[in-house]
Amino acid sequence: MKRYVVGVDVGGTNIKLGVVGPSGEVIVRNSFATKPFASHRNKLIAALSREIEASIITAGLTRRQIAGVGIGLPGLVDFEKGAVRFLPNIPGWTNVPLKSILQKTLKLPVYVDNDVKMITLAESQFGAGRGVKNFVCLTLGTGVGAGLILNGELYRGEGNAAGELGHMPLNEQGPRCNCGGWGCFETYVGNRALFGLASRVMKKPGMTTPMMFALAKKGNKKALFYWKTAAERIGNGLVGIVNLLNPRLIIIGGGVSHNEKFLFKTITATIRRRAMRLQGRAFKIKRAEFKDDAGIIGAYVLVMNAQR
Amino acid sequence: MKRYVVGVDVGGTNIKLGVVGPSGEVIVRNSFATKPFASHRNKLIAALSREIEASIITAGLTRRQIAGVGIGLPGLVDFEKGAVRFLPNIPGWTNVPLKSILQKTLKLPVYVDNDVKMITLAESQFGAGRGVKNFVCLTLGTGVGAGLILNGELYRGEGNAAGELGHMPLNEQGPRCNCGGWGCFETYVGNRALFGLASRVMKKPGMTTPMMFALAKKGNKKALFYWKTAAERIGNGLVGIVNLLNPRLIIIGGGVSHNEKFLFKTITATIRRRAMRLQGRAFKIKRAEFKDDAGIIGAYVLVMNAQR
Numbered sequence: 001m002k003r004y005v006v007g008v009d010v011g012g013t014n015i016k017l018g019v020v021g022p023s024g025e026v027i028v029r030n031s032f033a034t035k036p037f038a039s040h041r042n043k044l045i046a047a048l049s050r051e052i053e054a055s056i057i058t059a060g061l062t063r064r065q066i067a068g069v070g071i072g073l074p075g076l077v078d079f080e081k082g083a084v085r086f087l088p089n090i091p092g093w094t095n096v097p098l099k100s101i102l103q104k105t106l107k108l109p110v111y112v113d114n115d116v117k118m119i120t121l122a123e124s125q126f127g128a129g130r131g132v133k134n135f136v137c138l139t140l141g142t143g144v145g146a147g148l149i150l151n152g153e154l155y156r157g158e159g160n161a162a163g164e165l166g167h168m169p170l171n172e173q174g175p176r177c178n179c180g181g182w183g184c185f186e187t188y189v190g191n192r193a194l195f196g197l198a199s200r201v202m203k204k205p206g207m208t209t210p211m212m213f214a215l216a217k218k219g220n221k222k223a224l225f226y227w228k229t230a231a232e233r234i235g236n237g238l239v240g241i242v243n244l245l246n247p248r249l250i251i252i253g254g255g256v257s258h259n260e261k262f263l264f265k266t267i268t269a270t271i272r273r274r275a276m277r278l279q280g281r282a283f284k285i286k287r288a289e290f291k292d293d294a295g296i297i298g299a300y301v302l303v304m305n306a307q308r
Numbered sequence: 309m310k311r312y313v314v315g316v317d318v319g320g321t322n323i324k325l326g327v328v329g330p331s332g333e334v335i336v337r338n339s340f341a342t343k344p345f346a347s348h349r350n351k352l353i354a355a356l357s358r359e360i361e362a363s364i365i366t367a368g369l370t371r372r373q374i375a376g377v378g379i380g381l382p383g384l385v386d387f388e389k390g391a392v393r394f395l396p397n398i399p400g401w402t403n404v405p406l407k408s409i410l411q412k413t414l415k416l417p418v419y420v421d422n423d424v425k426m427i428t429l430a431e432s433q434f435g436a437g438r439g440v441k442n443f444v445c446l447t448l449g450t451g452v453g454a455g456l457i458l459n460g461e462l463y464r465g466e467g468n469a470a471g472e473l474g475h476m477p478l479n480e481q482g483p484r485c486n487c488g489g490w491g492c493f494e495t496y497v498g499n500r501a502l503f504g505l506a507s508r509v510m511k512k513p514g515m516t517t518p519m520m521f522a523l524a525k526k527g528n529k530k531a532l533f534y535w536k537t538a539a540e541r542i543g544n545g546l547v548g549i550v551n552l553l554n555p556r557l558i559i560i561g562g563g564v565s566h567n568e569k570f571l572f573k574t575i576t577a578t579i580r581r582r583a584m585r586l587q588g589r590a591f592k593i594k595r596a597e598f599k600d601d602a603g604i605i606g607a608y609v610l611v612m613n614a615q616r
Contacts, residue, residue: 076586133466151459158441158442158590160554161554164552164587167552169547179584180583181583243476244470244472244549245470246467248466274490276475276488278469279465279469282469
């Protein structure tokens with residue numbers, strides 16, 4: 001009966017909605033810009049409930065077929081209490097009891113969680129991590145984060161804040177990080193660092209990773225050198241987690257992961273060279289299977305797991 | 309009926325045996341030197357089974373009261389297959405199917421595991437980690453290792469090799485480590501590094517951590533400075549795991565942990581200063597409750613969990 005979920009993926013730029021069915025298929029999609037609502041919390045909540053209702057109707061479903069609504073947000077989310085604690089890129093969303101607010105208006109079960117955890121759940125149930133008990137799902141972008149599936153379960157930690165792989169320090173005297181630490185992985189492989197490296201390598205300001213990818217495809221030597229350097233940085237940063245967690249799989253998602261060809265071999269070789277013997281042989285790297293739909297599909301898994 | 313376990317803790321120096329009862333109490337203890345047996349695998353196996361039999365008799369128990377035998381070893385152990393893969397400090401113990409050999413002679417269920425994992429199990433069930441769902445059990449000594457209790461369960465990873473906290477790199481250009489990597493945590497806080505630091509601080513060769521502890525107790529300024537520096541090193545090395553795993557507790561065991569007074573405050577302050585806000589507030593540091601008996605008590609938990 002209740003076999004569908006409405007998934008919502010709140011990003012800094014866009015808010016995506018989708019209705020997801022039992023095989024992880026997205027049967028209806030919709031999206032709108034975040035900006036007009038960024039500092040208007042009540043307006044956004046009203047828009048969300050309107051769009052959720054609309055998407056159920058568009059999908060040709062009745063409310064009785066909906067198991068619940070899952071919402072992923074980019075920041076610190078208290079999954080247990082259903083509250084948004086802090087979103088670094090969406091001002092005004094501090095300590096919002098989103099679950100209880102939306103449950104009242106929608107009269108459907110609502111679950112909220114951190115967006116990277118939702119992506120990880122999607123890859124675990126329907127994607128590159130299917131059937132894998134121990135894996136790390138890394139997202140590379142402006143921010144660098146990860147979801148951890150350990151002993152077959154999503155690992156949340158004490159405050160649902162586990163997975164901050166981007167904030168493992170690689171050098172105690174390294175550059176200061178937004179998080180307050182020093183020399184974090186993100187300061188070496190986040191978009192800002194990789195764009196900066198691109199501009200330095202090409203001796204030209206304003207270079208981006210997509211530009212470097214295009215150049216590398218054409219065989220540009222500097223661009224190939226750039227990707228080798230970037231892959232070594234990523235590999236170096238993953239050695240610690242490979243030794244510590246002895247995972248079977250590292251799934252890489254986010255913008256940079258589209259450049260699989262120029263990255264994965266060097267990342268793997270760098271880790272194998274520096275990691276411990278057993279751990280260095282036990283892992284593989286795979287690209288995330290889902291891109292734009294990952295959060296929405298993860299919402300399906302979140303809701304279904306919570307109701308099991 | 310079967311309420312007792314014979315625990316064996318194989319160390320590089322001594323082999324300890326104990327019979328453990330249902331509250332984790334050790335009712336009989338015995339130990340002998342490892343060295344005479346180090347390269348005589350069959351002799352050691354014979355001695356082990358003799359001593360195990362003897363300890364059951366000494367305890368006044370019958371074999372029908374013994375649930376099984378748990379053996380902890382310092383190195384890579386395949387828990388599933390019951391085989392010792394590689395022990396860095398005990399030569400000649402590569403790929404030994406210890407479980408099946410001993411089960412044949414003893415006619416009792418035998419389980420083998422890595423020693424740090426056994427210590428972690430002991431602290432989890434009977435010690436400082438009682439009732440805690442997410443914690444890291446760090447052992448500081450010649451080697452630096454850790455056991456991880458995550459979502460209430462021991463986390464083993466793919467090849468039972470998870471927990472190598474001592475081999476998380478803190479500086480890709482740091483000193484070469486025995487493990488093959490560079491700048492590992494162990495190269496900063498393992499005994500060799502801490503003894504070296506002690507000799508440099510005191511401008512005197514041959515200084516050890518117990519000597520520095522004695523000096524600090526008397527108020528020696530250099531020794532106090534030494535412990536502050538050591539604690540900062542330990543704290544710096546733990547920032548990454550605090551951000552990544554968001555644990556509630558870090559249990560510290562091993563020789564250095566006896567110096568709690570000179571260490572724990574600075575370790576905590578260093579982590580709080582450098583870790584992310586939520587993670588930095590969520591954890592506490594506690595000293596391991598068990599010392600010499602930890603491995604034997606952990607054997608009890610290992611055997612009982614395996615038979616649950």
